[in-house]
Amino acid sequence: MKIVDARVIVTCPGRNFVTLKLVTDDGLTGVGDATLNGRELAVASYLRDHVVPALIGRDASRIEDTWNYLYKGAYWRRGPVTMTAIAAVDTALWDIKGKAAGMPVYQLLGGRSREGVTVYGHANAETVEGVLAEVARYVDLGYKAVRVQAGVPGLATTYGVSGDKMFYEPADAAVPTEAVWSTERYLAHTPGVFAQVRDEFGPNLRLLHDVHHRLTPIEAGRLGKSLEPYALTWMEDPTPAELQDSLRLIRQHTTTPIAIGEIFSGIWDCQQLITEQLIDYIRATVVHAGGITHLRRIFDLAALYQVRSGSHGATDLSPVCMSAALHLDVAIPNFGLQEYMRHTAETDAVFPHGYHFADGYLHPSEEPGLGVDIDEDLAAAFPYRPAALPVNRLEDGTLHSW
Template sequence: MKIVDARVIISSPGRTFVTLKIITSDGGVTGVGDATLNGRELAVAAYLSEHVIPTLIGRDPARIEDTWQYLYKGAYWRRGPVTMTAIAAVDTALWDIKGKVAGLPVYQLLGGRSREGVTVYGHASAETTEEVLTEVARYVDRGYKAVRVQTGVPGMASTYGVSPDERYEPADAAIPTENVWSTPRYLTNVPTVFARVRDEFGPDLRLLHDVHHRLTPIEAARLGKSLEPYALTWIEDPVPAELQEGFRLIRQHTTTPIAVGEVFNSIWDCETLIREQLVDYIRATVVHAGGITHLRRIFDLAALHHVRSGSHGATDLSPVCMAAALHLDIAIPNFGLQEYMGFPPEADDVFPHSWHYADGYLHPGEDPGLGVDINEQEAARYPYKPASLPINRLTDGTLHDW
């Protein structure tokens, strides 16, 4: 069997997704991989079309590891989100093909089930505490066992993570919009929100909160300390992760668990954090961390150091990536949680899939391969629509981490 063709499909059914489809010489067996990089979608599409696809034609699709190394080492300019997202698309599509040829779902090729279902968390967001209590209750009624809680900050016109739609999509304009931020107001407000949520829903519901890289280490330590009475499962991305020594300072001051990694794209981004046990959950994901092959390496390293998975699963991951994530989630021994925001109906039409939600869990399905495909006729109904992530400024106008 050889790869005889591959193409990049860009479609915007609710938001923009980039999909790689690989076609083989064996009866038209195909595989799909997600290549979406939020706000930089066309960069990955061009990387694949101009630099990767020509090298794939004639290769044996069964040689997944060799192809991964070929694309990683052969580029010379290693890592980076564009390169690793392109590699992830190829890798995921090849796993899809391998599963179809074997007649097995991909998780069986990864060692089989380690659990019956994948525990997911949803996003409860609202401007006020009273409104967010209603949103949390809505998730509890649907069987969710874990909920991320985000509210508006009093005095701020907008706040990260707050949206009238549960499928919060911050990439909202072709040219980035600007938000305004106040750390003191935020740090004062958050503990009061979680006091109400925990009082309302009791000790069993798993609660999470996304800081979104906005604090300094000592500010993050203060936040973690203030949230200890409410037993959060994690605070996510408390500080920008470029200076990883900052996590040591946070660890010295709070026992609130830490999750990080949605912007990581290789094992080298997480190695120190994992080996020194400075975090509790790694949130790297299939599409941005080099595919199933490389993300499995990250999770295997994490398993040796009491760190669990908590993969990113926002709206900038297509149903193809969600399928790949679920096959990995259900197989690894150190699974923690999987983010799941759902998809609009038009995205489900473009990407028919066998994975499904039931009572707080996602299930990957039993179809051979990933159990997901792209309907190219439906995809063509949703032409590319550019959208950029916002930027963030402090109240005095200083550019701040968004």
Template sequence: MPASTIADIRTITCSPGRNFVTLKIVCEDGTYGVGDATLNGRELAVASYLADHVAPCLIGRDAHRIEDIWQYLYRGAYWRRGPVTMSAIAAVDMALWDIKAKRAGMPLYQLLGGAAREGCMVYGHANGETIDDTIEAARDYAAQGYRAIRLQAGVPGLAKTYGVSSDRYFYEPADADLPSEAAWATHKYLPSVAPLFAAARDALGWDVHLLHDVHHRLTPIEAARLGKDLEPFRPFWIEDPVPAENQQGFRLIRQHTTTPIAVGEVFNSIWDAKQLIEEQLIDYIRATVVHAGGITHLRRIAALADLYRIRTGCHGATDLSPVSMAAALHFGLSIPNFGVQEYMRHTEATDAVFPHAYRFADGMMHPGDAPGLGVDIDEALAETHPYRRAYLPVNRLEDGSMHDW
């Protein structure tokens, strides 16, 4: 058999502080690649999809045929798209690109056309129970060289607020064996955001980009109101202002505010983003390499967005492993319409399981110049961190009815 023939495929599930699913594809000559298959709160569904349905179909295939394998897994499944299927395809795609770049003896971004910039600007998460707490955290990020900072603060009158954690740097919302419940009140939230941005501009000036995540919680007209409230402070974006199932809602937001809009971390395919991009209803597309079908498919989404002057802003929370972070950086470094990359630090335990070459300096990250993705998995160490069931929270309004988390 040719040296590039796929000889073995392993699915590795571990929890070094949170759950990750990693795919390892090994060729006949021992060359291997890794891919991230993590779907927060539904990890075992993807692990089973890979082990029981995908792996048997790939043994004996040529690992170099990345596009053909992508089409085989997507078109051949009949039941297309969805987070489980697309996360599984993404893991295969990442691993195959890792193998191809290792065989070429170069970092992946070189195979994708080479570097289009010196590094990828990233944003950090400044959060706190109060505005003063958040501003203190934001000052810390600015001192570290961050050029873009996301601001999240507690909402007066609510016991718990999305994005506010007990640790300044590490935030993992999937925190319970069964879903925890939080309360939400839009009328308490909306008046709290503009004062946060006003305080941040006073403290940080105008040379730092400021971002905010709404997390799909508003109606279109409420999101429009928030956008207008924030216009004097020139936010880099407001993220996920409304649920994206009804994409016409973004048209209403556009009619009322010039605040830039970012959306797409829960998108699975180009079809989820097509209308938003073609009608120029968003400014940043946040689809991820792991949930949107891998590097192969994310490049298609970015190419479509580039036609409409829309830039990328890929999701990069800690529910994506260092494998995804590496892939996102190779992708972002190589495309013409990169905007910004979310960067949440992983714990020391996670970094030990996934040794990597990417690095941070002066507000930007670079994937490094190791062949392939430049990230690996220590399987022996991963075995010491067994899977632990963990769910994302759910949200209820103050009257007890369900709301978007």
């Protein structure tokens, strides 16, 4: 089962995606997501110029060996571009493996550990009244968990608050736009938002909030403590995690659970956070953390320390990645939650898939492999469009984490 063709497909059905499609000599195909939001062409070039030539003629069944070949063989290890490229190859090979076996990928990972994958949606609005209406909409759709983001009085824009409530995409211009941030305004306003949401929807709805790396550890501890009465499922990315030891300070000041990891590219980025139990949920994802093979290693390590999965699932991950994530989610013993932002109709058409949402759960495809593909002819009708993520400054002009 040799790889005879490898195609890197860049398309923009509303936003940019990069997809790797592998073809074997016996006619099997596999797809892998290679999208790195705002840096898509860097990964496309890495694949086309460095990875694809090395794949032709390789045995598609040797997933583990190929992973190590691409990781150790490059010499320059880790980093988001390298690991996203490796993830695309790895995911495509798992897709092929499932098709060769005649089984959905989750069966190759040990079979089901649950009947469905609990997902959360994004309720956001400028005002508290608008937030309550958005939470109600997700509850009506059947969601059992909702992320809540609200506008901050005095700030023109706030992360997570979008015009299109279902298809939020922050990469909004060819050159990064700039936003203004105030930690003081945010800390004063946010607890009151959750007080009203919890009062309106009671104790059983799971509530989440994304801080988006914007606080110092002690500020994050203060926020977490102020949110304790509202029993959040998690407070996401409360502080930049490059200094993993900083999470210990947050732990000393709050029992609000912590979720971190959507920008991690490997197990080494979260080793201390997991082994010292400084987080409760690990948010690493298939496309940015080296594919199914490597993400499974992260989740296995996390299981030893009672840390659960909470994988990133925004619209910058294509349906290929979402499908791969669901196969892993349904199989691992320490699953927690899966983020689920719905794709546009144009995206769903370019990436036909068999996973589906019902009663608050996502269900992976039962087709052999991942149960997702890319319509290459339709993809070609949506050419690449430069789109960068914003940057953030404090009110005095100091550059701050976006």
